[in-house]
Amino acid sequence: MRRLWSPAWIARHVLAVGLVAGFLALGWWQISRAAGGNTLSWAYAFEWPVFAAFVVFIWVREVRLTLRGKPEVPVSPAPSGSAATAYRRPVRTARQPVGYDDGADPELAAYNRYLAWLNEHPDARPADYPG
Incomplete structure (x- = not known):
């Protein structure tokens, strides 16, 4: 949980809360306009909460990815006297010519x-x- 309280994550939390609040406020504003007779605003009244839900979806996904941590990359054996490097070697297969x-x-x-x-x-x- 400490990973979610870094300065970058605090900025993301604030941005997510601000976007959700703003999108919901815009949706409420569109409902008031639609009630006043603007029929096009009914579509926007449903669209803004969908945007807010999308922000929540992305935020939850990013939090889960951060808490899960980075996948481990296999470390290749280091030659004598040098540090180990973390990379994956390409898989080479023999190709047969097409007949x-x-x-x-x-x-x-x-x-x-x-x-x-x-x-x-x-x-x-x-x-x-x-x-």
Whole structure:
């Protein structure tokens, strides 16, 4: 619970309370306008409380995420003499070429060569393609 009383969280609490109060006040104002004969205000009278409910929903979700804490990231083993780094290694799998014949269509063959080149050079831009 201490996490929810940091200066940033206090600002979020104040903002949430202010928004909910403001949205409900605007809804009440629209009800008074609708009772005065403005038929369009009936839609707004229902819309503003929905906005207030959305603020409450977001606030509850963020509080739950904060209280749950950050998920643990597996730490890779550190080489001798260096600190451990927290990152996930990418999973590499062997790809088998798709069994199809593009020899009949030269445009398709050229496009497949282009895609193969992009796959072999993941850091390159498409404009770097030599073909």
